[in-house]
Amino acid sequence: MDEFHTRMKFCSHCGAPVELGIPPGDNLPRHICTHCATVHYQNPRMVVGCIPEWEGRILLCRRAIEPRHGLWTLPAGFMENGETVADAAARETREEACAEVEIGQLFALVNVPHIHQVHLFYTARLRDGRFGAGSESLESRLFAEDEIPWPEMAFRSVRFALSAWLDDRRQGSFGLHTADLSPLD
């Protein structure tokens, strides 16, 4: 299987085997059903999260799941059908950090094309300062800038977003920051 696709062996519509081929009028290989001819497209997924601030400190979660078990992250996860990106950022924060947030502006867009993902991070503010550990977190905690555990950060996109946020706060104005990540740095 090439890197472009995740594994698909059978048609989800009729159950017959699929094979890779380029449909008429298309220019990329797709999984095509050998029986009903359904073309199965695969598209990138959005991982959406936020940078929750409270009295100048940032809320991070320590992961209770793989990948990167035990490392720190911003609350973020796969966007679900039926929600907006801001809904997704608030829901992930509720699930992972038991915290209610007011979502602000889109702050970082990180392309991770080799794993077919786009990561979006919003600015956010805790509504009442309360937080906890959801089932995917070992703990969550507010960090002042000089307490942030950089070497124990779980993901490059989180490091990028958090570091750009701290830079922007120093300069007094929040922009939109973009990065493209390649397989190894």
Add this chain to the structure above:
Amino acid sequence: MDEFHTRMKFCSHCGAPVELGIPPGDNLPRHICTHCATVHYQNPRMVVGCIPEWEGRILLCRRAIEPRHGLWTLPAGFMENGETVADAAARETREEACAEVEIGQLFALVNVPHIHQVHLFYTARLRDGRFGAGSESLESRLFAEDEIPWPEMAFRSVRFALSAWLDDRRQGSFGLHTADLSPLD
């Protein structure tokens, strides 16, 4: 089938029937294989395009395909695995309008949760003023502001992005604009 899911009847991994159920530790119904227990997640897709400008005019394409055959749109389409959002915007413009663009800033993010889509539009500039009609377009054409065929515009998200772009141009500064679309307006 509920509105949350697109139709899936068989497991794409082993070919056995799937049924809807809530996996342990989850809180939403998913398609779960009755044989190999694989959980099949479904996530929103990104539609990415741009607002290609040339000497003050905007390039629009008239659709040669359904939905909205014969109506006008900005170049845009489903993001593919393995590319960045800016790659996707440039590729769609190449495919639909035979035009090379320099992609600028993210200009509009439109949530369309009822069809599980997020639409992203970038500012863009034609590289050399050349354009044409790709296989999904009947024609493409540059429009001055007072020539834009508003009643024949194919999609609400395109109308939103184009109208915000014209407003911002009048004010001399381009921001990031967000909208949430509901099923009927």
